[in-house]
Amino acid sequence: MALRLWNTLENRLVEVEPVKAGEIRMYNCGPTVYSDPHIGNFRSFLLGDLLRRAFDQRGFKTTQVMNITDVGHLTTDDVADASGEDKLEKKAKEEGLDPFEIALRYEQMFHENASQLHLVKAHEYPRATDHIPEMIQMIEQLLERGHAYAVKDVGVYFRVHSFEKYGGLSGNTLENLDSGSRIEVDERKESAHDFALWKIDDKHLMQWDSPWGRGFPGWHIECSAMSLKYLGGTFDIHTGGEDNIFPHHECEIAQSVGAGVGEFARIWVHARHLLVDGQKMSKSKGNFYTINDLVERGFSGHEIRYSLICNHYRQPMNFTIDGMDGDTKAVQRLRTLRKKLEEASVGSAADTEVDAPLEESMRQFDACIDDDLNLSGALGVLHDRVRALGRDLPEGSAALRALEFLRHCDQILGVIFVEDESPTVPLTDSQQQLIQRRETARAEREWSLADEIRDQLLAEGILIEDGPTGTTWSHQR
RNA sequence: GGCGGCAUCGCCAAGUGGUAAGGCACGGGUUUGCAAAACCCGCAUCCCCGGUUCGAAUCCGGGUGCCGCCUCCA
Numbered sequence: 001m002a003l004r005l006w007n008t009l010e011n012r013l014v015e016v017e018p019v020k021a022g023e024i025r026m027y028n029c030g031p032t033v034y035s036d037p038h039i040g041n042f043r044s045f046l047l048g049d050l051l052r053r054a055f056d057q058r059g060f061k062t063t064q065v066m067n068i069t070d071v072g073h074l075t076t077d078d079v080a081d082a083s084g085e086d087k088l089e090k091k092a093k094e095e096g097l098d099p100f101e102i103a104l105r106y107e108q109m110f111h112e113n114a115s116q117l118h119l120v121k122a123h124e125y126p127r128a129t130d131h132i133p134e135m136i137q138m139i140e141q142l143l144e145r146g147h148a149y150a151v152k153d154v155g156v157y158f159r160v161h162s163f164e165k166y167g168g169l170s171g172n173t174l175e176n177l178d179s180g181s182r183i184e185v186d187e188r189k190e191s192a193h194d195f196a197l198w199k200i201d202d203k204h205l206m207q208w209d210s211p212w213g214r215g216f217p218g219w220h221i222e223c224s225a226m227s228l229k230y231l232g233g234t235f236d237i238h239t240g241g242e243d244n245i246f247p248h249h250e251c252e253i254a255q256s257v258g259a260g261v262g263e264f265a266r267i268w269v270h271a272r273h274l275l276v277d278g279q280k281m282s283k284s285k286g287n288f289y290t291i292n293d294l295v296e297r298g299f300s301g302h303e304i305r306y307s308l309i310c311n312h313y314r315q316p317m318n319f320t321i322d323g324m325d326g327d328t329k330a331v332q333r334l335r336t337l338r339k340k341l342e343e344a345s346v347g348s349a350a351d352t353e354v355d356a357p358l359e360e361s362m363r364q365f366d367a368c369i370d371d372d373l374n375l376s377g378a379l380g381v382l383h384d385r386v387r388a389l390g391r392d393l394p395e396g397s398a399a400l401r402a403l404e405f406l407r408h409c410d411q412i413l414g415v416i417f418v419e420d421e422s423p424t425v426p427l428t429d430s431q432q433q434l435i436q437r438r439e440t441a442r443a444e445r446e447w448s449l450a451d452e453i454r455d456q457l458l459a460e461g462i463l464i465e466d467g468p469t470g471t472t473w474s475h476q477r
Numbered sequence: 478g479g480c481g482g483c484a485u486c487g488c489c490a491a492g493u494g495g496u497a498a499g500g501c502a503c504g505g506g507u508u509u510g511c512a513a514a515a516c517c518c519g520c521a522u523c524c525c526c527g528g529u530u531c532g533a534a535u536c537c538g539g540g541u542g543c544c545g546c547c548u549c550c551a
Contacts, residue, residue: 031551170546172546173480244550251548312491316543322489323489376498379499450510
């Protein structure tokens with residue numbers, strides 16, 4: 001059974017049939033690098049990662065490209081300035097750095113967070129600023145084909161009326177846009193809905209030469225130009241957050257198809273936004289979480305990852321710290337089983353015997369993933385099996401086979417076998433001594449002393465657990 | 478005003494015609510020196526009204542509520 005995905009372009013579930021047999025070429029809309037990436041950004045990036053993992057696991061030769069948007073874009077959202085200042089420049093002024101330094105810094109932050117959340121590395125992370133010539137070339141093609149027009153000292157616009165299919169992705173056809181219009185018409189544009197391909201504005205810090213004067217590219221053109229360069233004019237999958245559907249992706253389609261480079265992306269997959277505490281995440285509401293915020297609260301990367309992927313990507317997700325606490329327990333249980341199985345299988349040789357229940361669970365797990373990345377369903381299957389394995393813990397080769405099953409699931413999930421990336425703070429000498437003294441006390445059945453020491457260590461953030469194979473310690477959140 | 482989506486246990490959430498997965502929380506147990514972990518048992522008839530059907534959370538119609546997008550946004 002092939003993987004099926006909800007294609008925003010057709011508004012239906014479609015089977016993934018690669019343009020080129022056995023190969024998947026995928027473009028993920030990546031981060032805009034002028035602030036710390038937040039959990040909402042990562043919900044979208046994780047959608048790309050889950051697809052990548054699913055295709056890899058199914059044996060496709062996958063090429064994954066994620067852009068880095070390091071050209072700032074006009075902003076009107078920050079209440080402080082409704083003037084349309086560039087976000088990168090705004091940040092640059094605030095921090096007294098040049099925009100390229102700001103961009104680079106946040107790009108590094110993005111990669112760091114991505115690695116904390118165990119995203120598989122994409123094959124390319126092209127930066128917009130490294131592809132200005134490619135963008136200029138595409139704009140020239142659009143001008144030649146009559147899909148664009150230049151306005152002296154202003155820039156170049158895409159002529160939306162020249163592109164019949166405009167609105168095909170979002171439903172915002174020109175007719176619909178007109179009837180619901182709330183935009184002020186810019187006199188220099190032929191149509192209110194025409195969007196910028198190249199902008200000229202002296203005040204901008206980031207500037208490049210172009211046939212139309214020194215300026216900077218419009219927001220949408222980078223994805224059209226870079227996807228063409230790295231994936232070709234027709235490729236399989238394009239992903240992003242739901243807010244990208246319009247205008248960003250709609251405009252990308254118009255540009256790429258208009259430039260005559262091919263069919264562009266066949267399947268468009270969009271992640272719904274997540275809410276925090278039932279409301280849209282925003283800094284002013286105080287419900288805005290970056291990955292770093294959660295790390296500071298003591299959550300591990302794999303815990304954050306689990307929490308962000310355990311819901312269906314097409315359902316609005318309500319993120320809460322209480323929910324994260326619960327998800328943390330769930331993922332801990334998976335990792336505990338892994339540890340127990342590893343201990344139970346030490347020294348055993350793999351064999352080829354098949355455990356029918358494991359096979360069945362694996363089949364069901366895969367079927368859920370194939371069904372539009374039904375992670376909730378897949379996790380249900382996994383947890384069912386985990387409970388059964390915990391009830392009657394296999395040993396030896398059977399434990400190895402159970403581990404194989406977990407590993408199979410974790411090729412998608414990426415939360416069970418990943419190393420805990422939080423820095424391991426070693427025990428202090430006095431803490432080690434306390435543990436020693438407690439061991440002695442327990443051996444002498446001095447329970448009250450043992451309990452006292454355990455409490456003391458807990459107060460210092462060290463969690464002591466006595467198991468059948470001995471006492472272990474770990475850092476308590 | 479235009480386009481689109483959602484409504485299932487205290488919370489998160491799967492299930493798209495055959496009689497309600499799973500996780501967290503909660504209550505009761507087993508185990509443990511005690512705890513932790515693990516395991517066992519318990520815990521919903523699916524927003525409302527009407528219709529189709531032998532049978533609906535699932536399909537249709539009508540309500541109600543909530544959310545996203547409409548050129549800042551993952």
